[in-house]
Structure formats: C-alpha cells, structure tokens
Amino acid sequence: MKASFFKTLRTTLLNALWMMLITFPIMVIKVKPRESLVSWRWMNLLWVGIGTFSLSWIWRYLLSRRDKGSKLNAGRGREVLGLLWGKKKIRAVLLAALTLLVIWFPWIVNLYQVGIITSGLMFVILGLGLNIVIGYGGLLHLGYAAFYAMGAYNYALMYLYWGMQFWLALPLGAVSGALFGILIGFPVLRLRGDYLAIVTLAFGEIMRLLLLNLSDFTKGAEGIAQIPRAAFIRALSLQEATNYLFYICAVLVAFSIFIIRRLENSRIGRALEAMREDEIAAQSMGINLTRNKLITFALGAFWAGLAGVILAAKTTYINPGSFTLLESVMILVAVVLGGMGSIPGVILGALLVTLIPEYFRALSDYRMLMFGVVLVIMPIFRPRGIIPKLRKHYTVKEVDCSS
Amino acid sequence: MEYFLQLVLAGLTKGSIYALIALGYTMVYGVFKLINFAHGEIYMIGAFTALIVGGALQITTDLAPSMIFLISLVAAIFFSAAHGATMERIAYRPLRQAPRLTALISAIGMSLILQNYVRLAQTSDFLPFHSMIPDIPWLTPGVSPITTTQLTIVVTTVVVMISLTLFIKFTKMGKAMRAAAQDRIMAQLVGIDMNRVATYTFVIGSVTAAIGGVLIANHMGQINFYIGFLAGIKAFVAAVLGGIGSIPGAVLGSFVLGMAESFGAGYISSAYEDAFAFIILIIVLIFKPSGLLGRNEVEKV
Amino acid sequence: MSDTILDIRNFSMIFGGLHAVNCVNIHIDKCEIVALIGPNGAGKTTLFNCITGLYTPTEGDITVYNSNKKTVRINGLNPNKITELGLARTFQNIRLFNSMTALENVMIGCHTRLKAGILGAILRDGKTRAEEQGVIDTSMGILKKLKLERYANETASNLPYGPQRLLEIARAMATEPQLLLLDEPAAGMNLAETKRLDYIISKIRDEEQITILLIEHDMNLVMSIAERIYVLDYGELIAEGTPAEIKANPAVIKAYLGE
Ligand SMILES: Nc1ncnc2c1ncn2[C@@H]1O[C@H](COP(=O)(O)OP(=O)(O)O)[C@@H](O)[C@H]1O
Ligand SMILES: [Mg+2]
Numbered sequence: 001m002k003a004s005f006f007k008t009l010r011t012t013l014l015n016a017l018w019m020m021l022i023t024f025p026i027m028v029i030k031v032k033p034r035e036s037l038v039s040w041r042w043m044n045l046l047w048v049g050i051g052t053f054s055l056s057w058i059w060r061y062l063l064s065r066r067d068k069g070s071k072l073n074a075g076r077g078r079e080v081l082g083l084l085w086g087k088k089k090i091r092a093v094l095l096a097a098l099t100l101l102v103i104w105f106p107w108i109v110n111l112y113q114v115g116i117i118t119s120g121l122m123f124v125i126l127g128l129g130l131n132i133v134i135g136y137g138g139l140l141h142l143g144y145a146a147f148y149a150m151g152a153y154n155y156a157l158m159y160l161y162w163g164m165q166f167w168l169a170l171p172l173g174a175v176s177g178a179l180f181g182i183l184i185g186f187p188v189l190r191l192r193g194d195y196l197a198i199v200t201l202a203f204g205e206i207m208r209l210l211l212l213n214l215s216d217f218t219k220g221a222e223g224i225a226q227i228p229r230a231a232f233i234r235a236l237s238l239q240e241a242t243n244y245l246f247y248i249c250a251v252l253v254a255f256s257i258f259i260i261r262r263l264e265n266s267r268i269g270r271a272l273e274a275m276r277e278d279e280i281a282a283q284s285m286g287i288n289l290t291r292n293k294l295i296t297f298a299l300g301a302f303w304a305g306l307a308g309v310i311l312a313a314k315t316t317y318i319n320p321g322s323f324t325l326l327e328s329v330m331i332l333v334a335v336v337l338g339g340m341g342s343i344p345g346v347i348l349g350a351l352l353v354t355l356i357p358e359y360f361r362a363l364s365d366y367r368m369l370m371f372g373v374v375l376v377i378m379p380i381f382r383p384r385g386i387i388p389k390l391r392k393h394y395t396v397k398e399v400d401c402s403s
Numbered sequence: 404m405e406y407f408l409q410l411v412l413a414g415l416t417k418g419s420i421y422a423l424i425a426l427g428y429t430m431v432y433g434v435f436k437l438i439n440f441a442h443g444e445i446y447m448i449g450a451f452t453a454l455i456v457g458g459a460l461q462i463t464t465d466l467a468p469s470m471i472f473l474i475s476l477v478a479a480i481f482f483s484a485a486h487g488a489t490m491e492r493i494a495y496r497p498l499r500q501a502p503r504l505t506a507l508i509s510a511i512g513m514s515l516i517l518q519n520y521v522r523l524a525q526t527s528d529f530l531p532f533h534s535m536i537p538d539i540p541w542l543t544p545g546v547s548p549i550t551t552t553q554l555t556i557v558v559t560t561v562v563v564m565i566s567l568t569l570f571i572k573f574t575k576m577g578k579a580m581r582a583a584a585q586d587r588i589m590a591q592l593v594g595i596d597m598n599r600v601a602t603y604t605f606v607i608g609s610v611t612a613a614i615g616g617v618l619i620a621n622h623m624g625q626i627n628f629y630i631g632f633l634a635g636i637k638a639f640v641a642a643v644l645g646g647i648g649s650i651p652g653a654v655l656g657s658f659v660l661g662m663a664e665s666f667g668a669g670y671i672s673s674a675y676e677d678a679f680a681f682i683i684l685i686i687v688l689i690f691k692p693s694g695l696l697g698r699n700e701v702e703k704v
Numbered sequence: 705m706s707d708t709i710l711d712i713r714n715f716s717m718i719f720g721g722l723h724a725v726n727c728v729n730i731h732i733d734k735c736e737i738v739a740l741i742g743p744n745g746a747g748k749t750t751l752f753n754c755i756t757g758l759y760t761p762t763e764g765d766i767t768v769y770n771s772n773k774k775t776v777r778i779n780g781l782n783p784n785k786i787t788e789l790g791l792a793r794t795f796q797n798i799r800l801f802n803s804m805t806a807l808e809n810v811m812i813g814c815h816t817r818l819k820a821g822i823l824g825a826i827l828r829d830g831k832t833r834a835e836e837q838g839v840i841d842t843s844m845g846i847l848k849k850l851k852l853e854r855y856a857n858e859t860a861s862n863l864p865y866g867p868q869r870l871l872e873i874a875r876a877m878a879t880e881p882q883l884l885l886l887d888e889p890a891a892g893m894n895l896a897e898t899k900r901l902d903y904i905i906s907k908i909r910d911e912e913q914i915t916i917l918l919i920e921h922d923m924n925l926v927m928s929i930a931e932r933i934y935v936l937d938y939g940e941l942i943a944e945g946t947p948a949e950i951k952a953n954p955a956v957i958k959a960y961l962g963e
Contacts, residue, residue: 018485018489019489021485022482022485022486022489023520023524024482025451025452025455025456025478025482026448026451026452026455026482026520026521026524026525027524029455029456029459030455030525031454031455031458031459031462031530033454033458033530033531033532033533034531036462037462038458038459038462038463044524063497138504140504140507140508142511187685187689188688188689190689190692191688191689191692192692193503193504193507194436194437194438194503194504194507195643195688195692197438197504197507198438198636198639198643198684198688199684199685199688201636202681202682202684202685203681203685205677205678205681206678206681206682209674209675209677209678212674213674213675259826262825262826262828263822263825263826266820266824266825266832266836267815267818267820267825267835267836267839268820268821268822268825269825270808270811270812270815271812271815273801273804273808274801274804274812274815277801277802277803277804278799278800278801278802280702280704280758280783280799281795281799281800281801282801282812283757283758283782283783283784283787284756284758284783284784284787284792284793284795285784285787285792285812285813285815285816285875285876285878285879286784286787286788286813286815286816286879287784287812287815288782288784289784295822299822325632329511329515332508332511336508365523366519366523368515368518368519369515369516369519369520369523371512371515372512372513372514372515372516372517372518372519373512373516374512375508375509375511375512375513375515376493376494376509376512376513376516377512378508379498379501379505379506379508379509380494380497380498380509383501383505391803391804391805391808391857391859392805392808393805393857394807394840394844394856394857698720701719701759704749704753704758704759704795
C-alpha cells in the first residue's frame with residue numbers, strides 16, 4: 001500500500017514536471033514582436049505544475065475505476081430513474097408539472113431569460129436531430145451545421161425574394177433540410193465511418209464557402225437582416241414575439257421527443273441501431289444499408305432544418321458565420337456529453353452546452369477549451385454519456401412453443 | 404509564362420508543406436487506423452514555438468540570425484514532438500481498444516484543446532513572423548523566380564522524405580511500424596511493443612509537422628492559433644488522395660493538391676481556393692477511396 | 705427428395721494474387737445437413753462470405769433455388785437481398801449487436817419479414833402495433849427453442865461465450881431462412897454445450913425443414929450430424945462424400961495429418 005503510494009506520487013510528480021517542461025514556451029514566454037518586448041510569466045509554470053499534479057491523481061483513480069467495472073450497464077442511478085419514469089402515475093404528475101412550468105416560465109422571468117432558454121431549446125432540437133445520425137445510425141456527421149444553414153437560409157431567402165411567412169417556412173425548411181440530407185447522403189453512403197466524418201465536414205465547409213461567395217444571391221458575409229419574427233394573427237411586439245417563439249420551441253421539442261421515441265422503438269429504429277453496432281452483421285440480417293443510411297441522414301437533417309428556421313426567426317439576422325464547423329462540433333459535444341442514443345441525455349447535454357456559457361460569463365472565454373475537454377474525457381471515462389441510454393426491457397406473455 | 408511559373412512554384416511550396424504534415428497523418432493512420440484530427444495543431448504549435456523562441460532570442464540576445472533560426476527550429480521540433488507524444492499518451496492510448504469513431508471524437512476534442520491552449524496562453528490575433536532564414540546571395544529577390552524560403556522549403560521536404568523512407572525501410576523501429584500497420588495483433592504477438600511504436604509514430608509525425616510549421620511561418624510572415632485547422636485538413640486530403648497509410652502516396656498527393664490549389668486559385672477563382680481541397684477529397688473518396696498509390700483492400704470478415 | 709437448394713459452380717475467389725478458393729463445385733439439397741471442413745485458411749469462411757454476398761466472387765456462379773422454384777443467380781447481390789431470398793448465416797468471430805439485448809438481436813433478424821415504415825412507426829396504427837407484438841412473440845419463441853429465454857433482456861456482450869454462439873443462430877433463424885450457414889458454431893464451446901448444439905442443429909432441420917451448411921473443426925460433431933461432407937484444402941476441393949467415405953479418404957488424411 002505504502003510502496004504503491006510512493007510510486008504513484010513519483011509518477012504524478014514526474015508527469016507534472018514533464019508538463020511544465022513541454023508547455024514552457026507557450027505558457028511562460030510571451031513575445032510582442034511589434035514592441036520588441038518579452039514577458040516571462042513564471043506563475044503560469046507553477047499553475048501548470050499544480051494542475052497537472054492534481055489532475056494526474058484524479059486521472060489515475062478514474063482509470064483504475066474504469067478498468068474494474070467493464071460490464072455494459074447503464075448504472076444504478078439511471079435504472080432507478082428509468083423505473084420511476086416507467087410508473088404511469090409518477091410520469092403523469094411529472095409531465096403535468098413540467099407543462100405548467102413551461103407555460104408559466106415567460107411570466108416569471110424577464111425577456112432576456114426567455115431568449116436564452118429559447119436558444120437552449122433550439123439547441124435541444126438540433127441535438128435530438130444529430131443524435132439520430134450519431135446515436136442511432138452511428139454515422140459521425142461533422143457537417144451538421146450545413147443542414148441547419150439550409151433551414152435558416154431557406155426561410156431568410158424565401159422571405160427576401162417572395163415574402164414567405166414563418167409558419168409556411170417552418171415545414172418547408174424541415175423538408176428541404178431532409179431532401180438536402182438525402183442529397184448529401186447519396187455520395188457518402190459507401191464510405192467507412194471515419195471517412196464519412198471527414199467528407200461530411202468537407203460538405204459543411206463547401207456549403208459555408210458557397211453561402212459566403214454567392215453573394216449576389218445570399219448577400220455573402222454581410223448576411224440577411226430583418227427577417228420577420230413569427231407572427232400570430234397580427235405582428236407581435238418584441239416581448240410577445242419572444243414569448244411566442246419560446247412556446248413554439250417548447251412545443252417543437254415535445255413534438256420531436258414524441259416522434260423520435262416512436263421511431264426509436266420501431267423496426268426502423270432497430271435497423272438503424274443494428275447498422276451502428278455492426279454494418280456487416282446488419283446487412284447479413286437483411287438490413288439495406290443504403291436505404292437506412294439515407295433515412296438516417298434525412299431524419300437528422302429534418303430537425304436541423306426545423307431548428308434553422310427558428311434560428312432565423314429568433315435572431316432576425318443570419319450570416320454564414322453562424323454555421324461553421326465549430327457549430328457542428330458544439331452539437332456533437334451536446335450529444336457526446338449527454339449520452340449518444342439517449343433522449344434525456346441529449347436534452348441535458350444540449351442545455352448544459354448552451355446554458356453554462358450563458359450563465360457563467362466568466363467562463364465564456366474557456367468555452368471551446370471546455371468543449372475540447374469534454375470530447376476527450378467522455379469517451380475515456382463515460383463513453384455512454386451522463387445519462388446513458390436505457391435498453392428497453394420486454395415483458396413477454398408465455399408463448400407455447402411445444403409445437 | 405512567368406505567371407505560370409509562379410503558380411508552379413507556389414504549388415510546389417504548398418505541396419511541400421502539405422507533405423510534411425501529411426506524413427504524420429498517414430503514419431498514424433497506417434498503424435492505428437485513427438484520423439489524428441489534432442495533427443494540424445501540432446504543426447501550429449511548431450510554428451508558435453519557433454516564433455516565441457526565435458522572437459525572445461532576437462530581442463534579448465544578439466546572436467546571428469542563422470543561429471537563431473537553428474535554435475528555434477530545434478526548439479519547435481522538440482516541443483512539437485513532446486506535445487504529440489503526450490497527446491497520444493493522454494487521449495488515444497486509453498482508447499486503443501475502443502471503436503474507431505470514439506477515438507476520432509477524442510481527436511476532435513484534442514484539437515480544440517490545443518487550439519485554445521495556444522489562444523488563451525498567447526493571443527488570438529495574428530502575430531507577425533519575421534523570416535529568420537538568411538537570404539542566399541545569388542537568389543536576388545525580384546530577379547530570380549524562386550525565393551530563398553521557397554527553395555529551403557522544397558529542399559528540406561525532399562531531404563525529410565528521403566530520411567524517413569530510409570528510416571522506415573532499414574531501422575528496427577521502422578520495421579516494427581510496418582509490421583504493426585499490416586496486422587496489429589500479429590505484431591503484438593511476435594513481441595512488438597505497441598506503446599513504443601505509438602510514441603515513435605507520433606514523435607516522427609510531429610517532428611515533420613513542426614518543420615513544416617516553422618518553414619511556412621517563415622514563408623507566410625504571420626501566424627495565429629487557427630492555422631493548423633485548414634493546413635491539417637488539407638494535409639489529410641493529400642494523404643487520402645495519395646492513398647492513406649502510404650508514405651510515397653502522401654508526398655505525391657501533397658504535390659498534386661498543392662498544384663491543384665495553386666492553379667485553381669490562379670486560373671479559376673481565388674475565392675474558392677479552400678474549396679478545391681474539399682472537392683478533391685469528396686471525389687477521391689467516392690470514386691477511388693484507396694487513393695492514387697494505396698492498395699485496394701477488402702475488409703476481412 | 706433431391707431438390708437442389710444451392711448450387712455453386714466453377715467458383716473461385718482471388719485476393720490480389722492469393723487464390724483463396726479455386727474452382728470449386730458444391731451443391732446442397734433441400735433438408736440436408738452438409739459440413740464443410742478443412743484446415744485453417746483453406747477458404748471455408750471466404751466461401752461463406754461469397755455465398756452471403758459480403759464478397760463478390762471472382763469467377764463462377766452461385767445459384768439459389770427458391771421455395772417456389774424460382775432460380776436466382778446471387779453473385780454480387782447485396783447481402784440483404786440474399787437474406788431476403790432465404791439464406792442466413794452466423795459468423796466465425798461472433799458479430800452480435802453488442803450493446804443491444806439478446807431479444808433485440810433476434811428482433812433485428814425479423815427485419816426482412818416485416819413491413820412497417822417510418823409513417824407506421826410514427827402513427828403506430830393497429831397494423832404496426834400488431835406487427836410489433838408479433839415480432840416480440842416470434843423472437844421470444846426462437847429464444848425459447850434455443851433455451852436462451854433467461855438471457856432475453858440481457859445485453860448481448862454480457863452473455864457467456866456459448867450462449868453468444870447460440871444467439872447468433874437464433875438471430876439467423878429469425879430471418880426465416882431455408883438455408884442456414886453456420887461458421888464454426890461449436891468453436892469455444894465445452895463438451896456439454898457442443899452436445900446440445902448437436903441436438904439443436906438436428907432439431908432445427910427436422911422441425912423447421914431448414915437446410916444446413918456448416919463449417920466445423922470438431923470432428924465428433926461433424927461425423928455425428930453431417931450427412932455429406934466437403935473437404936477444402938488450400939482453396940481446392942479435395943474430397944466429397946458421406947462421413948464414412950471421408951474418414952477413409954487418403955487425401956483427407958494427408959491434408960489433416962501432413963505427409
Ligand atoms: N478480405 C481478405 N483479403 C485478403 N485475403 C483474405 C481475405 N479474406 C480471407 N483471405 C485469405 O483467404 C484465405 C482463406 O481464409 P478463410 O476463408 O478465412 O479460411 P478458413 O475459414 O478456411 O480458415 C486465407 O489465406 C486468408 O488470409
Ligand atoms: Mg474460417
């Protein structure tokens with residue numbers, strides 16, 4: 001026990017020294033070439049040392065814990081939650097309480113808060129959509145923002161040229177997203193997982209470059225401004241429109257959850273999951289990969305298109321800068337953090353990813369750094385996310401098979 | 404004609420840089436079947452280290468420029484290699500048995516971490532980079548078509564390629580790498596230490612990327628924390644174009660891509676310069692996923 | 705009753721320069737149990753991969769005779785099409801859907817025999833609901849037949865090795881095949897499990913009229929259940945016959961024991 005303690009102490013100290021050494025130029029020295037100044041920030045060196053030393057302990061502890069329990073289980077807490085949720089009465093009460101809270105919410109907080117939560121809900125829709133592609137289909141899609149852009153530009157451009165209304169644009173945006181998904185799906189069908197990731201990234205970047213450079217049509221980097229908010233019978237005041245959009249988002253989230261849950265527990269949902277688990281075995285069980293990959297892309301893009309229209313109506317201004325790779329990565333972070341394939345997980349993930357940087361402004365500079373940390377840490381220590389997917393258990397009537 | 408020659412030279416220069424980065428991609432992919440998304444960041448760290456060390460020496464000492472160049476190059480190589488090896492140790496080694504997509508997600512995370520570590524510790528602005536490569540007298544700027552930096556880049560690339568090929572062919576570690584690329588489990592069974600292979604692979608890839616980073620910074624005259632992303636993606640495209648896993652393929656793919664970009668931007672449209680790489684990537688992967696020099700393999704079932 | 709169900713003619717598969725299987729002729733009749741044996745690397749799995757559409761054969765014809773006497777040449781067809789035609793397989797290195805439960809694994813097997821699409825899933829109309837219930841019942845029935853029902857809600861990767869192999873068979877049976885291809889089903893099983901497997905395979909054939917082609921190294925199992933045996937060595941077919949004939953065949957003995 002003692003010997004192992006000193007051994008660990010030694011390695012962690014060495015780790016700390018090593019990190020202090022390798023980060024030395026970047027953490028300590030700062031050159032201002034224009035003023036010919038060099039500043040030495042020795043304190044940083046100390047922080048790196050202390051940080052590495054403590055993190056190294058935690059890391060080793062978590063790794064040893066991970067290697068002990070290797071069975072695929074969702075975890076005790078998750079199962080208890082699942083059981084509670086399974087009870088009809090408890091579920092009804094919880095749902096009713098949630099509905100009331102949503103209805104009351106805009107009346108108890110200010111405009112700014114409503115706006116933030118609306119962004120959060122919009123991100124939940126995006127997360128649920130990407131979750132179909134990654135969580136169920138197992139296709140790592142790094143160009144998801146392109147579908148999102150499709151929805152947003154659809155509304156913005158159709159408004160610009162034809163004066164399209166929000167309520168018409170919403171379904172059109174979703175459907176055109178889905179069609180675009182199929183269009184992009186076709187060429188990438190045969191690609192293996194990691195190549196697919198890079199090619200979708202390429203598609204996303206091409207889309208952005210097109211939006212940027214076809215400036216006669218899309219207004220380029222300047223973007224499209226003064227897109228109308230959603231109207232209800234008459235044009236609404238800012239306060240009303242904000243609350244209205246919040247309700248719309250809440251309803252759309254409920255709608256998405258309803259649909260996706262039904263898809264998940266169906267023949268199609270099972271086929272997608274089988275494809276994620278093992279493409280070769282899935283094919284041999286009679287699953288048509290082409291068809292199911294296209295379905296995956298179309299479904300995923302459908303929700304992105306929907307969210308895109310909402311974004312345009314919410315911010316009333318869009319430009320290609322809202323649809324970069326970082327946007328796609330952020331949605332990926334939400335899914336990986338919450339739990340791939342898990343609806344409650346993805347909802348939580350999406351809310352965390354959007355709300356933490358909003359409410360802890362001091363952290364906002366570190367936002368991307370934290371996202372990176374999430375993407376590195378989660379696969380190692382909690383590959384199935386904060387709220388892992390709970391497998392459906394079937395209770396079966398006695399079947400007579402003596403025949 | 405002069406314009407044409409300029410484009411050829413620009414293409415060669417770009418291609419050389421891509422090649423230096425693509426080597427790391429192709430080696431890591433060859434052995435671990437992992438797209439090391441953070442590889443571009445190693446190149447960026449190389450450029451930054453050179454700027455910091457070189458800048459500090461320029462300001463605080465009065466060493467000869469060639470001396471400063473050498474010291475900062477060595478520093479860039481050392482620190483990039485250290486970052487590369489550490490990254491493998493932290494993010495990839497615990498995932499070696501995990502599904503490939505998991506490791507790719509981790510790699511994307513690593514890329515974000517490294518970018519923002521440099522951004523937060525240094526700056527998000529572009530920093531001017533004073534070229535430290537001493538001018539060769541007979542390459543008078545404006546008279547000779549090629550600049551000293553361009554010549555240095557191309558020559559260095561060729562030297563690095565040749566040494567790497569010799570390393571892979573003739574050293575024990577090179578052989579171990581090739582064995583591991585063929586069949587990882589078999590290689591382990593015959594006693595090859597995969598952890599050592601991993602460290603070497605990442606260190607070598609980082610060294611070449613760092614050289615690329617230093618050279619391009621000298622050539623372009625400014626850098627920021629984000630230069631690794633585009634360069635990394637393009638180098639990856641080059642590696643795929645040549646046939647990922649193949650070292651000569653990576654070099655060939657890089658030069659083809661460099662030329663394509665240079666001519667595309669020169670004769671078609673410079674607004675879409677960055678799109679050419681993506682379009683090439685899509686076309687190659689759809690029609691010939693094994694690339695120009697890669698072998699066509701059927702996945703074993 | 706010598707209705708041919710699968711006919712393989714002049715079949716070769718070449719990888720680069722390697723002749724994995726070389727000009728082989730095999731035919732299988734309805735309701736037979738046929739074994740394919742041979743040393744490791746002989747090309748047995750490769751043959752299975754070609755029959756089930758995972759590889760496209762370099763040369764030759766593979767023909768399936770359907771239950772309604774329809775003849776289909778299946779070279780180069782997609783695996784899922786071939787499964788629809790009534791061929792199903794297991795894998796030598798188990799390929800279950802690891803994070804799904806045993807029951808769900810079997811339910812996936814039912815995929816081709818179902819119809820529900822996206823709309824059905826969303827609306828969940830009476831027909832879809834009935835179909836879903838049917839899937840659960842059928843799958844559970846198959847699990848029971850193979851005595852796997854106690855693992856029904858267990859994650860596949862958490863199952864012991866023997867039951868995992870059986871689950872592969874259960875999953876294949878859910879596709880309602882006429883011909884079942886088993887790739888080393890007894891590999892890694894203990895004696896008792898192998899005995900049970902012997903019984904199960906015969907039962908599948910006898911009760912469901914499913915024809916069986918199996919690759920196996922366990923000679924006791926092969927000799928006890930196979931009615932005909934093909935022997936493959938270095939991609940060549942070196943013998944064909946009843947178990948008794950194969951046991952006595954000098955070429956086979958040489959291939960197995962060396963010079
Ligand atoms: N996808 C492939 N690519 C290259 N060679 C292969 C492939 N699949 C099988 N082989 C080779 O074909 C030969 C036969 O393999 P296999 O059919 O697996 O043998 P068996 O199942 O009889 O043990 C082996 O030499 C194997 O290495
Ligand atoms: Mg085999």
